[in-house]
Amino acid sequence: MPEAASAQATRAVIGDSEFDRDTALTARAPGVYDIDLSAGWTIINAVNGGYLLAVLGRALADALPHPDPFTVSAHYLTASQPGPAVVRTETVRTGRTLSTGQASLFQRDEQGNEVERIRVLASYGDLDALPDDVRTTAVPPALPPMDQCFGPEDGPAPVDGSSEIAGRLMLKLDPSTLGWALGQPSGKGEMRAWFGLADGRDPDPLALLLAVDALPPTAFEMGLTGWVPTVELTVHVRCRPAPGPLRVSITTRNLAGGFLEEDAEVWDSADRLVAQSRQLARVRLG
């Protein structure tokens, strides 16, 4: 079999991929779901916030009458661990075009008490029902071609801060935002990368929830090190993404009082702005 055809044959598809299996929920009761949080999506020891957002987003897609997340606001409460978790959803309002829901993810502590990890409020709709008008002044980020960008596998040693999740993602960072990995941060609050799933699964709205929180923190390029925990993250899904790799651009303009914002834009292979997000995160100032 020619090599191209062979690669094609082994590519994962939406509905049958690592990401789909690791976000799969089991309904325990109406609106209540069990899941085993996979250790495959951890950074150091913590479960990635975008993966958690996708888990909650999938629960709400099941619980609400509309299929697609339009806007999801998440407040991160305590750090999640790999292992069993329960997601409880509530339908807040059902409308013709939009429905709104709430979801929380809980895990048990060592004493067996339920601890809430993350709570989201979200409004869902049907992306395929939207008119296709676009008036935009936004332009895709200037990223070098993918073969001139670098991922964790390109370094002599694993990139600091990378972890299990690195094996699940296709992440190729723009060299101009990679100075931090060489000990020469640019000082600019910018991070840009090509993004996809390592098994070749194409993006869908749930994968966009993962994409907005998958890059190294902009704080690294601002010369800061250490953990940058998310306090709150809101994502707007603006369009169903076309097949193929995504481009993600993250910008921080204001670091003050030990907090910073990260604004992410996600662009698809058809040059459409498919998601916007903003998060408020804490930084530890040396």
Added chain:
Amino acid sequence: MPEAASAQATRAVIGDSEFDRDTALTARAPGVYDIDLSAGWTIINAVNGGYLLAVLGRALADALPHPDPFTVSAHYLTASQPGPAVVRTETVRTGRTLSTGQASLFQRDEQGNEVERIRVLASYGDLDALPDDVRTTAVPPALPPMDQCFGPEDGPAPVDGSSEIAGRLMLKLDPSTLGWALGQPSGKGEMRAWFGLADGRDPDPLALLLAVDALPPTAFEMGLTGWVPTVELTVHVRCRPAPGPLRVSITTRNLAGGFLEEDAEVWDSADRLVAQSRQLARVRLG
């Protein structure tokens, strides 16, 4: 008495002003509050979304152990009307630096059933406890001096879309974003204004929740008319504002599928970025 001294003497102060009286809540039970939504903050017949955010923000400031809203995410469910309302809060998590709460505002419909108007998730902290480090690349908006900007009272007739709220606000719009009022929208998704409270009360974090949703919609400058209802709005309060007028700059980059985002920045008289917000809103395309 000299004129300046007289004006000084009649200026409202934080804690004793129209805004403070109209956001005052009466505790009915722990975490449950009654309020009479004032007709003074309506646009056409709807209660302004920023005023509602301030009401919910004040309820959470009372219910949570921390005083200041750091990040508030609101999902707007149904249009609020002037009159009685009840706010129910829930303390989600209490931490040392941050606490997280949820609040909903309800009103009764004609049949006497409670209808939820707006739900928020919010994380609170203490702005005065933050270190005063600032590393920012954000710059204040270029606004002409206030006496070269225009408010509803400067037109020959009330500006279209203005309403009762116009009498409570000091709003002076940048003429370069006022083309829509003269039938000549610029086509750019921009709106800029000087902002304050009409009675001279200085800004505080709750007033910032009002400021981010007080300008005419950017859609007007994009040549669209009609209502632009907010689906979701998240605001980050980054710093306690200094006394004096605020500058508010709102930008829309992407109108697509009948939805647009509005990004707001609020700057204080000391040239500090005191709040950032983003909302997702619906537009009616002619």
